[in-house]
Amino acid sequence: MNIRKLLLRNETALIIAIVVLSLIIGIKSPEFFTLANLFDIFRSSFVQLIFALGVLIVIISGGIDISFPAVGIFAGYTAVVLMQRFEWNPENLLLPIALAIIIGTILGAINSIAIATFGIPTLIATLGTSGIFRGLMLTFIGSSFISDIPVALDKFATADLLKIQPEVGTLARLHVLIIPVAILTILVSLLLTRTMFGRSVYALGGGVEATRRLGISVKRTQAKIYMLVGGLSGLAGILYVSLQRKANPYDLAGSELDIIAAVVLGGASIMGGYGTVFGTVLGVLLISLIKGNLILLGVSGSWQRAAVGALLLIGITVQALNESKKAKNRRVSTSDEAGQ
Amino acid sequence: MNERLSRFNTGLLADRKITQLMIFTTLTFFFFSYASRDIFFSSSNFISMAYQIPEIAILSIALMLSMLTGGIDLSIVSISNAAALVASWVMTTKMDEAGNLSTNWIIIACVLGTIIGVLAGAVNSILVARLNVTPILATLATMTLFNGIAIGITNGESVSGLPEQFMRVGNGTFFGIPTPFVLMIFIAIAVGFLINRTTLGLKVFLVGTNRKAAQYSVMGDRKVIAWVYLISGLLSSLAGLIIASRTSAASPDFGSSYILLAIVIVVLGGINPNGGFGTVTGVILATVVLQMVASGFNALRFSQFLYLAAQGGVLIFVMILNVILEKRRTNRSIAKSLRS
Numbered sequence: 001m002n003i004r005k006l007l008l009r010n011e012t013a014l015i016i017a018i019v020v021l022s023l024i025i026g027i028k029s030p031e032f033f034t035l036a037n038l039f040d041i042f043r044s045s046f047v048q049l050i051f052a053l054g055v056l057i058v059i060i061s062g063g064i065d066i067s068f069p070a071v072g073i074f075a076g077y078t079a080v081v082l083m084q085r086f087e088w089n090p091e092n093l094l095l096p097i098a099l100a101i102i103i104g105t106i107l108g109a110i111n112s113i114a115i116a117t118f119g120i121p122t123l124i125a126t127l128g129t130s131g132i133f134r135g136l137m138l139t140f141i142g143s144s145f146i147s148d149i150p151v152a153l154d155k156f157a158t159a160d161l162l163k164i165q166p167e168v169g170t171l172a173r174l175h176v177l178i179i180p181v182a183i184l185t186i187l188v189s190l191l192l193t194r195t196m197f198g199r200s201v202y203a204l205g206g207g208v209e210a211t212r213r214l215g216i217s218v219k220r221t222q223a224k225i226y227m228l229v230g231g232l233s234g235l236a237g238i239l240y241v242s243l244q245r246k247a248n249p250y251d252l253a254g255s256e257l258d259i260i261a262a263v264v265l266g267g268a269s270i271m272g273g274y275g276t277v278f279g280t281v282l283g284v285l286l287i288s289l290i291k292g293n294l295i296l297l298g299v300s301g302s303w304q305r306a307a308v309g310a311l312l313l314i315g316i317t318v319q320a321l322n323e324s325k326k327a328k329n330r331r332v333s334t335s336d337e338a339g340q
Numbered sequence: 341m342n343e344r345l346s347r348f349n350t351g352l353l354a355d356r357k358i359t360q361l362m363i364f365t366t367l368t369f370f371f372f373s374y375a376s377r378d379i380f381f382s383s384s385n386f387i388s389m390a391y392q393i394p395e396i397a398i399l400s401i402a403l404m405l406s407m408l409t410g411g412i413d414l415s416i417v418s419i420s421n422a423a424a425l426v427a428s429w430v431m432t433t434k435m436d437e438a439g440n441l442s443t444n445w446i447i448i449a450c451v452l453g454t455i456i457g458v459l460a461g462a463v464n465s466i467l468v469a470r471l472n473v474t475p476i477l478a479t480l481a482t483m484t485l486f487n488g489i490a491i492g493i494t495n496g497e498s499v500s501g502l503p504e505q506f507m508r509v510g511n512g513t514f515f516g517i518p519t520p521f522v523l524m525i526f527i528a529i530a531v532g533f534l535i536n537r538t539t540l541g542l543k544v545f546l547v548g549t550n551r552k553a554a555q556y557s558v559m560g561d562r563k564v565i566a567w568v569y570l571i572s573g574l575l576s577s578l579a580g581l582i583i584a585s586r587t588s589a590a591s592p593d594f595g596s597s598y599i600l601l602a603i604v605i606v607v608l609g610g611i612n613p614n615g616g617f618g619t620v621t622g623v624i625l626a627t628v629v630l631q632m633v634a635s636g637f638n639a640l641r642f643s644q645f646l647y648l649a650a651q652g653g654v655l656i657f658v659m660i661l662n663v664i665l666e667k668r669r670t671n672r673s674i675a676k677s678l679r680s
Binding site: 064114118119120121123124125127128129130131132133134135136137138139143254257260261264270271300302303304305306307308309310312313316317319320321323324 | 412467471472473474476477478480481482483484485486487488489491492495496596600603604607613614643645646647648649650651652653655656659660663
């Protein structure tokens with residue numbers, strides 16, 4: 001690949017944006033360049049990244065899912081409630097995680113039915129189910145905040161892989177989740193690029209009719225996608241509960257925007273057919289960086305949302321401009337051929 | 341003769357959704373009137389409904405316009421809050437100690453509010469019509485941005501204590517009918533006229549039915565879309581002013597659940613989310629149904645979260661019903677053409 005092409009890639013632009021932003025923040029306040037801050041950014045990215053991986057798969061397939069925060073908190077909260085109600089062994093860490101993944105997959109299956117079986121537009125279907133999930137959880141499962149979550153989940157919040165005490169400053173803690181999240185990211189990447197399912201996801205985003213003619217079952221692929229996203233959201237939900245050390249059913253509402261913004265900034269095309277895991281990772285890091293360090297720049301925290309909005313706006317404008325330039329080039333080249 | 345019969349049939353087809361909706365409205369009315377005779381079926385409840393319907397109806401009409409072109413405007417609630425905040429800010433700063441303000445200043449404040457709405461609509465227009473960004477994504481970004489700017493400026497706090505005269509608009513009556521209701525009727529007629537009796541309206545339907553065909557007929561499809569988002573912004577700002585005047589306050593996060601509600605209403609009102617079909621009457625009837633469900637749930641002491649779930653449920657149910665009816669209709673017409 002030549003250098004020009006490499007420079008024009010979305011990932012390169014993101015890396016440059018992250019580096020430039022870090023330098024600006026770092027010059028303004030030196031405490032930015034500490035290991036503790038870096039690990040903090042990682043810690044705040046774990047849950048976001050798992051959600052984002054799910055959203056990435058949906059967006060590549062040409063759909064959009066906005067029910068994932070509802071699925072996540074539903075799964076996380078319900079898992080905690082079930083553990084308490086039936087007094088299951090609270091020392092066990094895998095049980096609540098498995099429960100949340102199962103609940104998330106079931107909710108994802110409901111999305112699958114609406115989208116794959118009935119062909120409802122994805123935005124409308126997931127908007128509807130997100131209202132249903134949130135409403136049913138708050139009505140029937142519980143609407144109160146649980147602070148005494150199972151011991152294992154509570155302990156997990158402070159399980160550090162490594163602790164580094166620098167000579168000056170705060171203790172830097174790297175959470176143990178970095179390993180499973182990294183493995184998960186690689187797995188999703190392999191799933192998308194190396195398996196039949198992954199290729200069908202990309203094909204679906206490229207064009208539904210073309211996919212059908214390739215002999216891929218559109219409905220089955222869609223059903224799998226939304227169930228997989230449900231499972232990932234369930235996992236993200238329970239990890240969120242664990243890292244927060246409390247289960248609040250009102251949480252995560254409105255977080256869909258940050259994550260969709262991260263995925264779109266990561267270069268995934270909302271029209272479907274294009275997107276990379278690496279880009280998504282960078283997008284999530286960029287959003288966490290901005291949200292977490294706006295205060296270090298001397299900007300009040302209440303501007304966080306505006307910053308995310310502006311960033312998203314810039315991202316999609318650049319994408320749209322590139323797209324139209326590409327379309328124009330294509331038109332020119334075809335008219336050239338016609339002229340010859 | 342045959343031709344006239346078929347024309348009569350298509351006329352009936354076009355109105356079928358309205359007929360369905362009227363039956364649905366009547367059933368809902370009788371159900372809640374029977375279930376809650378003393379609270380729901382009371383004049384005070386109907387009056388309070390007449391005050392609550394207009395704001396959401398106007399927002400839904402705004403959403404309908406963008407949906408008619410096959411797009412969607414998710415930023416309506418953000419725009420309405422931004423307009424309300426600007427108008428309220430002007431009024432509270434110009435108000436004297438006793439809370440009085442001259443009518444001129446109130447008019448100036450309202451005009452400024454609508455200008456904000458039109459400007460915000462113009463941003464959407466540029467993104468969607470000029471830069472060709474997908475409407476979902478463009479308005480998702482502007483929704484975050486407008487909302488973020490509003491939060492940033494106000495620090496997330498609401499502006500309250502608006503002047504007496506301004507509140508009279510939202511809480512008063514006009515010949516015995518609540519003023520907001522009169523305003524809503526006025527706006528509904530204006531929009532109905534716009535989409536049914538003007539060339540712009542005809543073009544809106546054409547763009548929504550077949551964007552490609554509209555492009556090839558060189559009728560300026562971009563201009564049509566630009567107008568739609570501009571008008572949508574204007575209508576949203578009017579809704580914001582009515583909300584501010586009724587509640588005597590403006591806040592950056594008022595009505596965050598309204599976007600789901602507006603989409604439910606528009607879809608229930610028979611507007612095709614892919615564009616090309618819809619009526620203002622349908623939207624108004626659907627708003628009445630949803631408001632009756634809300635008031636009915638309230639009267640029966642169901643939780644507000646159940647109402648959220650019901651909104652989502654209605655959305656999914658109506659979409660599934662539409663898909664099934666559509667399929668049956670196509671099958672029938674295929675069968676008919678095979679027979680002849």
